[in-house]
Amino acid sequence: MYVPRDESPEHEEQAPNRRRRRGLNRRQFLARTGVLGAATLLAPAVLFGRRAEETDAASLLDMLAPVLRDLSRDTFAGLGAFVVPGPDTYSVAQGVSTPSAGGVAAKAPEFLMNALDHFYPLPDDVVRLVVEALGTGLSDLPLAVPGGLLRLPLPLIRDLGDALQVVLRNDDTLPLSLPIALMLNQLATLTDPGSLVGPFVSPFANLSFADKAAAFRLLEEDTATLVALIDDGLTEPARQSVSGLLKFLGGALLEFSAFGAFSEWGVFDARTRTLTGVPVGWRLTNYLASTGFRPVEGWDELKGYFEGRTEVTG
Amino acid sequence: MARDVIVVGAGGGGPVVAKELAARGLDVLLLEAGPHYDDPERQWTHLEDDANNPLTGFLRFGPGDRSKPAWYRETPQNSFLWQLSGVGGTTLHYYGNCPRAVPGVFAGYEGADAGAYDAAHRFPFTYEELIPYFEWVERTLPVQTAAMGTKEETFFAGAAGMGLPVNATKHITQDSFRPQENAILQPSGAAGLITETVGNVQELAHPNARGCTFCGYCFQGCYEAPGAPINLKAKRSTNVSYVPMALTADRWASGGRAVTLRPNAFATQIHTGTEGAESVATAVTWRDTATGEQISEEARVVVMAAGCTENPRLWFNSGLPDPNGWVGRGYTDHFFDWVVGVFPFDTGSSKGVGSSARCDFPGLGGLENVGLPPALQAFSLTFSESGIQGYYENGRGPTGPWDGAAGRVVGPALKDMLSNIDRLLNVLVITDDDVEAQNRVVLSALNADEHGPVAKVEFHARERTARTLANREALARRAAELLRAAGAVRVHRMDWPPLILHVQSTMRMGASDADSVLDENAEARWVRRLFVADNSALANALGGPNPTLTSQALATRTAERIFQQYFGGDPWVGAESPVSSIDDVVTDAVTAAGL
8 A cells, every 4th residue: 555665756855864855745745635736737837937036935825726726626526426426527537437417417516615615614723733734644654656746846846835834824715625625635645545646636536436435434433544643743632623523524525425416506596596407416316306396385295194183182 | 771581592492481481571581693584484495405504504503694604513523413593493493393201201200111211310300290381382382293194104004014002192101103293283274285386376375275285394494384474384493483472472461571582692601690608690791693792681580592502612601610510411312323214115205294203112212204305315324423335334334124234325326225215214213312421512622713612512422321322223123124014125224423413411400419400490500590491401311202392391390480489470380271372362463563
């Protein structure tokens, strides 16, 4: 599962040089979260042709923002396809797809991101702690970073790392979906280091169906290495809260992907509070099929009273 | 000028105290943290995400302004806490089921099965003492015997197939099955007889249709039948029963006085003073969630009814005493489980009343059927403590008379199971669970919001008492047997983690001052003039019956105690007849008041 250190293609960076070592850890951290892969999608001119005044982390941050949004969306699409597969590319890539529409078509990824980013009042601090603690915990488990992700030079890696720190530490602007997506991607690389390579920038989305289940197993099971890794990087009272939060998230991400996929959210017009189409989940479940997929105020469903009894006393 | 009484919380219990004391002429202020949906027919929809999304829905725990985030509670384990803010509280999405508590959980019970219950945490008075209060609430709501839909016929066939006898009383004394006694106005006129089409909308509107129209949307909040006055809506959530009565007490009760209702008022502090050698409640401060303004009012008596999670939080944030450490402890939740059958015939699972059939097993708990629309059904099938079926079991994965190991249903298996929602039948396992100190509410060390440190709710599902765990296993097996007997071709057990939805006993009353917060009058042991009147006051998990009726009966008794002890009045239950919330005098009062 893990690549021995001396087989790492980055072995030249493993010299006993603190700066180089930190660069290695940063590159690995960025790779595991999916941010490194996402960053390589930026135009070379952006990455390598920046003017001197643009080399600060803040400006890189602006450039990264849409890329990080895409990374999150990619990750949650991988999750939506896992819980409710369909014919979409995410389902096909995981090796389990179905002819009928699934969670991606039902907009389950957008549903989760919207809820997390705008309505879930969890202090961002807690999830940031998870991502950073995971980064620390995983740094002793070197990863073979594929060639495509090695072309970014160390100074840029440092800037990217700094930019991500800024993103993660800014409570006012951090969309909660991002650290959760980064965490899922970290779990993905722990489950299968090969997930760094695939059709998507998100390692989680690159996993097979069975490996996605394995990634959730890491989140859920009491004895998971993950909890120990994270706990080692934390002090009380954060330790217990973070461990508990992971178990909670392990469930909630699956449950609310399912809820979103089978709800009307994807075709709900919030302004008029009406539907713009038939929800995917209604067709999948044959719900309201007999009314033309229209909620009704009543059904001819009264079957009388058991044993004819309409009242009991005493 | 001090109020007579301030009630904190307009959920299942607070409005009962408010209405009863307003009918006696007291000046009552009723605070509610969430919004007041006073015209649900126009403010709500039947859509699941719009209604039930716990973060964004109109039935959420959060402020009335839905563009703002929900309010947070920390749950440091796999679990889901599903409570609501808003006038009506969690009764807005309840199913209206009103079984009485099991006699074995009360003091003085000497039945042959006395040892089968949580004997260490009984109510500090007898079942017989509470019966007049049950009857008072049953007539006020009112509670009626539920009619059947297809899913109830299916459930009853299974229960009869197991050889269970029928219970034709309101008492739970033996293993048996029956239609629910529920707080739903049974159908009359066209209700239940016709399906709405574009051309017959008026036929299903009040007064052509009255009571339950079998629409299938209990969990989304009830506003049936369309056009009915607010006090004649089918499901008797307190927003359509006790609250309208409280707001019009001056009109229907001789000598009554209308309650002042303040929604969007989040209580943040109970103030105390001294009276002789005793600490007494004197005032309440709340925050207006719309303006941020902090407001305080004094009262001669304060009643906490903010729920099992928020009452302890408010207590701790107010710095009130907790000498025995039991504030917030003893949280019971009926340790639900969920067993689902797939049938080769139509069960009507998405139609009709949410749940109109039940089995009772005194000493173990009970079972009831539950119908759901698709998104909640999907949630219910992915909620498990046993991992993902076929992939990992999270150290559990129990096997039994269901198919395969318990666990989440994910991927193609989920789509397959949900391929026809009206061929499912859900059975909710309602465990008679023990009061345990380890299951509790504390303040979160990490998280605070504009109302102070938030609540952290700890449940230790795997370390519950042997009796609780054994009860749950026995009931899960019976649920599977019932589904098989009803004709299910496939049965799946979920092994739910705590779904904290039937909530009880975090501010429990008890006979012993070593493990209870309230005395036998529901008054706080260490702060006089401070009462608790919601599910948190219950001494235990009632033996498994759904808690609202017992909580409302106890709240009625508490209102009497307050009136006797601090206002020099006489008790009325037993001496008078209650006015039903659907009586013409209330309808007239509600109409005249423009509600």
